[in-house]
Amino acid sequence: MPDILTRLALVASPTDRAQEAAAELRATREWVDYDDADGVVALGGDGFMLQILHHMLDSDRILPVYGINQGTVGFLMNRPKSSRPLEERIARARRIAVSPLWMEATTTGDDVMTSWAINEVSLLRETRQTAKLEVSVNGKVRIPELSCDGVLVATPAGSTAYNLSANGPILPLGSNMLALTPISPFRPRRWRGAILPDNAEILIRARESDKRPVSVVADQKEVRDVREVRVRAWPEHQLTLLFDKGKSLDERIFAEQFMV
Template structure:
């Protein structure tokens, strides 16, 4: 039998489900586990994955939805867990690596599974210079912000700002502006995931910008570099009939 650990969001539904699962199945501490079962919503799943990245002990995760959207989760069911885990379809997800330099000279490195987003901090628009592989491709983007999304994150914040949906395994990243003012007709780009994306904040003192890796924010950045980090691949597990690649594909046909 595969050794499995159980983690749950602090919300009442997730806590109640955890109690039921602990009464019906055998579990081990996460330090001894081969698989993690996570109960909650998409946000809790991302939090679980980030915890593993920080601990540098990365295990496959099977999430069950007890949150709101649950796009990255499987359906919650008490029955048949052992069979579901045995039949689960694995998907490898490479996180982004965000390296941010603040106007005060601080250097911070953060992983991001869904996206890296840059957002204006005040009422004034942001002015950003975008480079790809050290070549300036957009000298000035005047906007509320922008983001770089992975295929797994392309149906999240990226989709809500009219960014493209990227199939899993496409080897691509979405670069999407948020409320662009100039150039007005620039709607973003799709780049190979081997690309090195650099964003320099123009007038960083006057027009402060924050950078967010999933849920972690760095304020008053001066420059942000974004690359894929294939050395820290994550594995998500899904029921075969509700696999993540099918969900992402079908999301393109949702009215």
């Protein structure tokens, strides 16, 4: 049995809806500061959840997070209303492990920028001209020149987000796979992407970067004018999300494959 979380920190998005819900919850129990907590209750949408997870990775203090949707989609969150008390919902919640990506980008000016990504790392053309990208996996060039609007690397948790919109595959949680998906590919015309083991290291180089500038986005962090980007999964820094039974992230990802 997992440890019961008793020392909870409450964090909320700055939106009116989330702040109102936070005010109601603060009156129901005693809360602790983040540094003293053994779990976090997050009120907001998916974007706010990603902010919280990035903060944990950057601070190297990773706690289980129970999200309550006070945003729009709430794919990473639980429903806001329930007949059960919050403590019971958290005690009964299913724990889902999510491994982030680690991105290292080198700009055309030789600056090196790093970031985590829970959903995906996306390379995108900056101008009207098509990007030309060289794609290598584990040190071997697999595509010498991919003409496209961009390419992305998605985790299973992020495979139903931008990756799915770009016609990439949905990856079940626990599959230990990554999706490498082109965005509006022009050549090679028949390449629709690849499914890679999550121990693969992916290197993407921008060809003709002066003429065809490329940016990279790791979840919400953007780096412009990149020359090359390295991406790999980082299972050593697993995150833990808590979900109500029957509504967990793996079930939602599975259900996405049958939606019409």
